[in-house]
Amino acid sequence: MAKTRDENFWEGVRWLGFGATFMFMVFPIFWMVLTSFKVARDAYSTKIIFTPTLNNFIHIFQDPYNFGPLLFNSLIVSFCTVAVAIPAATGAAYAFSRFQFRAKNGLMVGVLSSQFVPPVVVVLPFFILFKNLHLLDTRTALVILNLSFVLPFTVWMVKGFIDALPADIEAAAVVDGCNRFQVIRYVTLPLIMPGVVTSAVFGFIQSWNEFLFALILTNQKAVTLTVGLMGLQTDKGILWEHMAAASMLIMVPIFIISLTIREYFIEGLTMGAVK
Amino acid sequence: MRNQEKYVNWVLLAPALLILMATTLYPFIYSFITSFRHWRLTRSPVPGGFVGFDNYIRAFGDAGFWNSVWVTVVFTVISVLLSMLIGLAIALILERATKLNTMMKSLLIFPFAMAPALKGFSWRFMLNPDYGILDAMIDAVFPFMKDVVWLGEPYWAVFWLAMTEIWGWAPYIALVFIGALGALPRETMNAAKVDGATTFQVFWYITLPQLMPIIVMVGLLKTIFSVKMFDQVVTLTGGGPGRSTETLNYYVYNQGFKFYDMGYASALAYILVTTMFIFAFIYVRFLMKGDQD
Numbered sequence: 001m002a003k004t005r006d007e008n009f010w011e012g013v014r015w016l017g018f019g020a021t022f023m024f025m026v027f028p029i030f031w032m033v034l035t036s037f038k039v040a041r042d043a044y045s046t047k048i049i050f051t052p053t054l055n056n057f058i059h060i061f062q063d064p065y066n067f068g069p070l071l072f073n074s075l076i077v078s079f080c081t082v083a084v085a086i087p088a089a090t091g092a093a094y095a096f097s098r099f100q101f102r103a104k105n106g107l108m109v110g111v112l113s114s115q116f117v118p119p120v121v122v123v124l125p126f127f128i129l130f131k132n133l134h135l136l137d138t139r140t141a142l143v144i145l146n147l148s149f150v151l152p153f154t155v156w157m158v159k160g161f162i163d164a165l166p167a168d169i170e171a172a173a174v175v176d177g178c179n180r181f182q183v184i185r186y187v188t189l190p191l192i193m194p195g196v197v198t199s200a201v202f203g204f205i206q207s208w209n210e211f212l213f214a215l216i217l218t219n220q221k222a223v224t225l226t227v228g229l230m231g232l233q234t235d236k237g238i239l240w241e242h243m244a245a246a247s248m249l250i251m252v253p254i255f256i257i258s259l260t261i262r263e264y265f266i267e268g269l270t271m272g273a274v275k
Numbered sequence: 276m277r278n279q280e281k282y283v284n285w286v287l288l289a290p291a292l293l294i295l296m297a298t299t300l301y302p303f304i305y306s307f308i309t310s311f312r313h314w315r316l317t318r319s320p321v322p323g324g325f326v327g328f329d330n331y332i333r334a335f336g337d338a339g340f341w342n343s344v345w346v347t348v349v350f351t352v353i354s355v356l357l358s359m360l361i362g363l364a365i366a367l368i369l370e371r372a373t374k375l376n377t378m379m380k381s382l383l384i385f386p387f388a389m390a391p392a393l394k395g396f397s398w399r400f401m402l403n404p405d406y407g408i409l410d411a412m413i414d415a416v417f418p419f420m421k422d423v424v425w426l427g428e429p430y431w432a433v434f435w436l437a438m439t440e441i442w443g444w445a446p447y448i449a450l451v452f453i454g455a456l457g458a459l460p461r462e463t464m465n466a467a468k469v470d471g472a473t474t475f476q477v478f479w480y481i482t483l484p485q486l487m488p489i490i491v492m493v494g495l496l497k498t499i500f501s502v503k504m505f506d507q508v509v510t511l512t513g514g515g516p517g518r519s520t521e522t523l524n525y526y527v528y529n530q531g532f533k534f535y536d537m538g539y540a541s542a543l544a545y546i547l548v549t550t551m552f553i554f555a556f557i558y559v560r561f562l563m564k565g566d567q568d
Contacts, residue, residue: 010474017368022379024361025386025446028397031408035400044406084294092291099284107292109559114299116499116555120527121544122298124537125305128316148298155291180283209390211506216532226392229510240400247393251385258388262381270451 029251036244043241056245067246070228074250077139077224078207081146085154086200093158094184098167115152119212122148127216139222145213150203157202157268161195162188198264205254225250303548310542316535323538330542340543342518343526346433350522351501353437354444358497359490361441362448367478369449370456380453383446394439395510402426402435429519432512436520439507444500448493455489456482488561495558502551523547 035043037052060067096108126145127136135141165188173187174180189196214227223231225246232243258265310330313323334340365383369376386394401409402425414421425431459482467477505524512520514529521529527547531540 006473014368017364018375018379021365021368022382024442025382028394028401028442029385029389031401032397046406046408046411088290088294091287091289095284095287101284105563107288109563111291111295112559112562113552113555114295116503116551117299117303118503118524118527118544118547118551119505120524120531121306121548122302124531124541124544125302125309127532128537132320144298147294148302151291151294151298205388209388209392211390211392211509212528215509216528226390226506229392229396238396238400243396243400247397250390250393254388254390255385258384259381262384265384266380266450266454269447270454 032244032247032251034244035240036248038241038244040239040241043244056241057248060242060245060249065228065231065242065246067225067228067249070223070225071249073139073222074208074224074226077142077146077222078204080139080143081150081207082200082203084143085147085150085203086158086196089151089154089199090158090189090196092155093162094188096155097159097162098170111152111155115149115156117148119149123213123216130217137218137220137222141217142210142214142222142224145217146207146210150206153206154199154203157199158192158195160268161192161199165191194261194264195268198261198268201257201261201265202268205258208250208254306541306544309537310545312538312541314537316537326538330539331546333539334543334546339518339521339526340523343521343523346519346521347502347523349433350437350440350504350520351498353434354440354501354504355494355497357437358441358444358448359494361445362493363452363486363490365445365449366452366456369453372457380450383450385446386443387447389443391439391443391504391506392510394443395507395512398435398439398442398507399426399511426512427516429516432516432520436507436511439511440501440504444497448497451489451493452486455486459485492558492561495554495561499551499554499558502547502554 034048036056037054038047038050039053039055042050059065092111096104096111122145126141130136130138130141169191170183170187173183178186209226210224211226214222214224215230218224218227229243229246229250232239232246309322311325311327313326313329315323369379398409401407404410404424404427407425410425423431425435463481464477467481472480503524504522505528508514508520508522508525514521514525523543524547527540527543530536530543
């Protein structure tokens with residue numbers, strides 16, 4: 001079928017839109033990447049051609065910025081949050097997906113709604129509690145609070161993956177005399193592994209990017225990377241070349257892991273939200 | 276077997292429920308109680324007496340509070356509408372599964388996966404009147420805007436704050452819509468085309484109505500997350516110029532952690548929670564309906 005004038009017109013619009021989307025999505029990131037390789041003088045200009053340097057990446061790990069410990073804190077906090085969240089979420093997701101019980105709907109609504117509690121509401125009481133328990137400025141405090149938003153999301157996400165798995169597959173194992181925990185361990189879990197990994201990655205990213213809790217609860221020992229950026233604001237203004245290098249430190253690991261599991265990532269993200 | 280099965284679900288649920296009770300239910304109740312108390316953390320480490328609805332009444336006479344409500348409404352409307360529109364446009368552009376489009380879909384993950392705090396800083400850098408690249412681009416196209424200091428003008432500051440949010444969310448919304456578009460039945464669209472409908476007519480009369488349920492869901496979800504937005508206020512504008520980008524969230528934060536007025540901050544937080552839960556309630560109703568089908 002030959003293309004009509006109408007179709008040709010929209011084909012043109014589509015290509016223009018494609019270009020615009022590309023610019024809009026990529027440019028802010030591209031500019032940060034470029035700036036991270038500039039010396040200070042070039043960073044405060046709109047130059048595209050310049051002599052690149054790696055000094056910014058070295059400087060942020062030295063005094064007075066010391067991003068090394070911050071990187072360590074971010075890693076530990078995100079890792080521990082996921083290590084607690086994923087087993088708990090998988091259990092709950094399985095129960096929601098496979099069992100019928102009276103309180104089920106109410107509990108599911110509860111889990112879902114807990115995502116919508118504004119973080120600032122969560123942090124007020126915990127600030128006081130942690131103050132009394134001398135847990136302010138610790139990684140433990142951050143892990144506990146990060147669970148408040150990572151856990152509900154991962155329950156919902158893992159549930160989506162279990163829902164997609166036909167229950168008949170498990171029935172065969174039950175007939176063979178396995179109890180429920182054995183079924184989960186040997187049948188269900190291996191089959192939903194990609195989904196569990198995706199949820200874990202997503203939980204990791206959310207913790208890694210978390211800002212408000214760390215801003216309020218930490219000031220020295222447990223400061224994470226995102227809050228560390230605040231330290232690059234000086235009396236003379238923001239040190240943009242260092243800011244850009246620190247941004248790379250935050251962005252690049254996230255970009256790499258989300259690309260490696262790209263397909264599941266898109267599926268998992270879009271599945272839970274709308275059905 | 277039967278007997279054992281009976282409690283398995285509770286064993287599986289227990290860890291998650293216990294953690295959620297501790298991390299969301301506990302603060303939820305604690306804040307509620309605190310919202311009826313007088314408590315300045317700077318003066319006393321223990322809560323003061325109950326003051327009834329005083330904290331809530333105070334909010335209604337507080338110009339700063341009303342300002343933050345207004346800012347939140349403007350921000351939410353701009354960011355929801357534009358991120359949905361741009362998201363839908365991107366979805367229509369990338370709808371067909373060509374190689375190029377698949378590559379572009381991977382790129383869409385980047386703005387979405389970027390830390391919100393970083394979004395604020397990166398846009399602040401690009402908007403700087405002296406060396407910002409975006410400012411330079413806009414000035415080149417619209418010379419009459421040369422003197423506009425983007426983050427120094429109240430309305431522009433809110434707009435750019437919304438822009439950081441749109442930049443991160445439009446790609447996510449696009450991915451959701453691409454999934455939805457792929458699941459639509461093709462027959463009606465093809466039939467309409469054979470009957471001579473234009474591309475726009477097919478979109479407007481066939482595709483769009485079919486997408487409506489998803490558009491509503493995404494709209495609600497985005498509204499909730501827009502009201503929750505916090506990080507970029509700190510990193511893009513710091514609430515300024517003046518108070519023009521102080522969202523309700525940010526205002527609660529200031530009352531609680533700058534002035535350490537726990538009672539008042541809790542009351543404000545509860546006003547925020549109530550508004551959020553109206554949207555959340557509708558969203559959850561829609562979502563659970565889908566779950567039972």
